[in-house]
Amino acid sequence: MAGLLKTADTLSQDDAESWHIVAALVENKPGVLFRVTNLFRARSFNIESITVGSTEQVDLSRMTITTKTDERTLDQLVKQLRKLIDVVEVRVLDSSKTVYRELALIKMKAEEPTKRMQITTYASVFRANILDIDKNTIMVEITGTPDKIDAFKNLVSSFGIIHLARTGVSALPRGEY
Amino acid sequence: MIGSEALVRALEAEGVDFVFGLPGGANLPMYDALVDASLRHILVRHEQSAAHMADGYARIKRKAGVCFATSGPGATNLITGIATAYADSSPMIAVTGQVPLAMIGKDAFQETDIIGVANPCTKYAFQPRAAVEIPETVKKAFYIAESGRPGPVLIDIPKDVQQARENIQFPDLIKVRGYNPIIDADLSQLERAVETMIKAERPIIMAGGGVILSGAFSELQAMAELLMAPVVTTFKGKGSFPENHPLAMGPIGMHGHPEANKIIIEADCIIAVGARFSDRSVGRFDEFGKGMTIIHLDVDPAEIGKNKAVDIAVIGDVKASLRTAVKMLAKHKVVEKTKDDPWLKRRKELIDYYADTIKDYPRELTAKKALKKLREILPSDAIVTTEVGQCQMWASLHFDVISPGTFFSSTGLGTMGFGFPASIGAKAAKSQATVVDIAGDGSFNMTENSLAVSVLEKLPVIVFLMNNYMLGMVAQWQRTFYNRRYMGVHQNSCPDYVKLAEAYGAQGIRAESMNDLEGAIKKALKNDVATVIDIAIDPEEDVYPFVAPGTGLKDMITGA
Numbered sequence: 037m038a039g040l041l042k043t044a045d046t047l048s049q050d051d052a053e054s055w056h057i058v059a060a061l062v063e064n065k066p067g068v069l070f071r072v073t074n075l076f077r078a079r080s081f082n083i084e085s086i087t088v089g090s091t092e093q094v095d096l097s098r099m100t101i102t103t104k105t106d107e108r109t110l111d112q113l114v115k116q117l118r119k120l121i122d123v124v125e126v127r128v129l130d131s132s133k134t135v136y137r138e139l140a141l142i143k144m145k146a147e148e149p150t151k152r153m154q155i156t157t158y159a160s161v162f163r164a165n166i167l168d169i170d171k172n173t174i175m176v177e178i179t180g181t182p183d184k185i186d187a188f189k190n191l192v193s194s195f196g197i198i199h200l201a202r203t204g205v206s207a208l209p210r211g212e213y
Numbered sequence: 214m215i216g217s218e219a220l221v222r223a224l225e226a227e228g229v230d231f232v233f234g235l236p237g238g239a240n241l242p243m244y245d246a247l248v249d250a251s252l253r254h255i256l257v258r259h260e261q262s263a264a265h266m267a268d269g270y271a272r273i274k275r276k277a278g279v280c281f282a283t284s285g286p287g288a289t290n291l292i293t294g295i296a297t298a299y300a301d302s303s304p305m306i307a308v309t310g311q312v313p314l315a316m317i318g319k320d321a322f323q324e325t326d327i328i329g330v331a332n333p334c335t336k337y338a339f340q341p342r343a344a345v346e347i348p349e350t351v352k353k354a355f356y357i358a359e360s361g362r363p364g365p366v367l368i369d370i371p372k373d374v375q376q377a378r379e380n381i382q383f384p385d386l387i388k389v390r391g392y393n394p395i396i397d398a399d400l401s402q403l404e405r406a407v408e409t410m411i412k413a414e415r416p417i418i419m420a421g422g423g424v425i426l427s428g429a430f431s432e433l434q435a436m437a438e439l440l441m442a443p444v445v446t447t448f449k450g451k452g453s454f455p456e457n458h459p460l461a462m463g464p465i466g467m468h469g470h471p472e473a474n475k476i477i478i479e480a481d482c483i484i485a486v487g488a489r490f491s492d493r494s495v496g497r498f499d500e501f502g503k504g505m506t507i508i509h510l511d512v513d514p515a516e517i518g519k520n521k522a523v524d525i526a527v528i529g530d531v532k533a534s535l536r537t538a539v540k541m542l543a544k545h546k547v548v549e550k551t552k553d554d555p556w557l558k559r560r561k562e563l564i565d566y567y568a569d570t571i572k573d574y575p576r577e578l579t580a581k582k583a584l585k586k587l588r589e590i591l592p593s594d595a596i597v598t599t600e601v602g603q604c605q606m607w608a609s610l611h612f613d614v615i616s617p618g619t620f621f622s623s624t625g626l627g628t629m630g631f632g633f634p635a636s637i638g639a640k641a642a643k644s645q646a647t648v649v650d651i652a653g654d655g656s657f658n659m660t661e662n663s664l665a666v667s668v669l670e671k672l673p674v675i676v677f678l679m680n681n682y683m684l685g686m687v688a689q690w691q692r693t694f695y696n697r698r699y700m701g702v703h704q705n706s707c708p709d710y711v712k713l714a715e716a717y718g719a720q721g722i723r724a725e726s727m728n729d730l731e732g733a734i735k736k737a738l739k740n741d742v743a744t745v746i747d748i749a750i751d752p753e754e755d756v757y758p759f760v761a762p763g764t765g766l767k768d769m770i771t772g773a
Contacts (some may be wrong), residue, residue: 063391071332079334108518115515121337121357124391 085204136207145196215240216344233266237283240310242375256661262634264294269638277304285323296334300625305365336364344377361394398529401679413482422449423487430617432535441550452620456613468606472563500765503757532706584611593646600632600656603685630659664717667743710747719743
């Protein structure tokens with residue numbers, strides 16, 4: 037009779053890892069980020085990025101966590117997050133019904149004018165902005181999905197990236213979702 | 214009113230009658246406020262014991278026990294006791310002093326970031342930064358500690374906040390927006406669970422600590438009797454079901470009853486009630502429950518699927534869930550099982566088989582015989598705590614709990630030194646009860662200075678000290694897995710426990726034979742001071758059966 041009745045809590049035994057976006061509303065007070073990250077550390081949850089910022093409500097912050105994990109671990113991550121007293125709401129967002137963006141700043145070597153031209157061309161294709169230019173370097177700001185940023189990074193890596201700063205993903209569900 | 218007065222008043226408003234603690238520089242204002250308080254302060258000799266006493270008190274009362282410590286080392290000494298309570302879901306309020314606000318972060322004398330330290334082993338940790346916040350903080354702390362899956366909550370109060378004189382209000386109602394424990398289970402899930410239980414041919418109930426925490430004893434018994442299902446417990450669940458009941462099978466696990474370990478792997482449906490499928494209970498996660506239907510009732514949603522994927526989950530307070538399940542079961546026509554039912558016959562068969570198979574250790578006085586004798590003489594409602602190690606596992610195997618909710622041990626964290634202070638806390642919670650700590654010498658050493666507390670505070674308990682002058686469980690593992698290469702396990706006949714007891718004004722009785730032991734237990738029961746019964750146990754006596762770590766219940770070893 038095993039397996040007769042499966043609940044939502046019974047997740048597939050498939051331990052294939054995939055990429056997930058977890059959105060949490062948390063109390064806007066000191067120590068909350070510590071509690072969340074300490075939980076991830078204590079239970080060995082691997083996360084790719086975490087962002088925290090203010091929301092339309094002054095006493096709430098929004099945390100967006102991206103993680104590459106299997107379904108069972110994701111289920112535990114969500115349940116353990118919900119258990120934290122300072123965490124008010126947790127959702128796993130379906131990426132097809134979610135707008136999610138990341139911002140990256142990339143500073144590259146660009147001594148020769150031809151290189152600068154090339155970077156500028158690439159930037160316009162990716163709708164990236166040139167933020168700063170001096171004699172030897174150029175800094176680009178790019179916004180988009182992590183994939184798009186990866187693609188741009190790979191494209192310009194041959195120029196020699198001096199510094200790269202990524203913000204991590206912020207996400208909001210579309211429409212009524 | 215100043216902050217510390219508000220603290221004590223808020224504790225009184227919660228019905229607190231005992232505080233276990235030790236003062237220091239950063240909590241002096243709290244101690245000053247205690248002078249005029251109605252609650253009783255019990256002075257400990259080490260803060261770890263204060264936390265264990267509060268824990269023992271909480272397990273009896275099923276409401277939060279309270280302990281106090283100063284900042285820095287006082288607070289860190291509490292941590293072992295707090296972590297013990299967290300692992301066993303025991304409600305506790307730990308109140309620590311902290312250096313003044315302006316000194317925080319300056320590495321001040323006796324400053325520790327106790328909020329950071331306590332974070333992984335508390336349900337929540339508060340640090341009120343103004344005296345006006347204290348009453349609301351206390352109310353929230355009790356609500357969080359005692360509701361849902363209970364656990365410890367820390368309140369860390371900077372000294373200047375304790376001393377600040379402000380116009381302090383006491384709220385009647387509080388709300389914690391991110392905390393909404395589920396009490397009543399989803400009825401359709403419960404109905405599915407009940408239908409599945411009824412259809413099972415070989416159902417087994419696995420009762421965990423959650424049954425004890427929610428006091429669901431009569432509900433559990435009613436369900437077992439309606440289903441005519443044998444009941445095994447986890448070690449934490451020992452005493453959730455009377456162990457002399459015709460359906461009782463005793464604890465499963467690493468040192469579980471052999472018939473319990475055997476029957477659970479033969480079941481077709483496991484009904485886990487307030488249990489968390491710990492490694493010590495179930496052995497290998499991948500092997501346990503394979504091919505069976507698992508129904509899991511628990512108050513904590515995060516326990517569902519954590520160690521073991523289950524077929525039906527019923528989230529809610531197990532007392533409420535069981536009460537509803539019993540009503541549903543009564544409505545369904547459960548086919549009455551007779552003594553000839555093959556499953557019940559199998560139960561009897563296994564019990565008889567192992568009664569003949571497990572060999573007794575060849576000695577006049579053994580741990581097994583000592584515990585059987587203790588059970589024979591003790592009143593059935595006596596409260597028993599245990600230390601950790603061989604003594605604890607012998608207690609699990611050989612000491613039957615008759616009255617539900619009278620057996621307590623550090624089962625999750627496995628804290629040596631827990632049993633004795635916890636027994637004193639239990640005595641504080643229920644002064645008319647006989648309280649016994651089933652101890653070993655290694656564990657008792659860790660908190661034996663609580664003898665002073667037991668004697669001076671007139672909270673007499675019996676320390677049933679099964680003394681082999683060994684860290685016996687470690688020695689057993691060194692015998693079993695390390696080819697008898699002993700290291701760091703010998704206590705070399707030190708100390709003399711009779712003299713130790715006497716030094717504290719308690720009584721010590723040495724027992725070298727079963728006859729001595731019987732006399733000692735009877736004498737201890739009549740004593741009105743703490744009694745240490747120093748029982749000579751052979752250092753080679755092992756605990757069997759044994760499920761070695763990393764193996765499954767089917768791999769149980771029944772003897773050397």
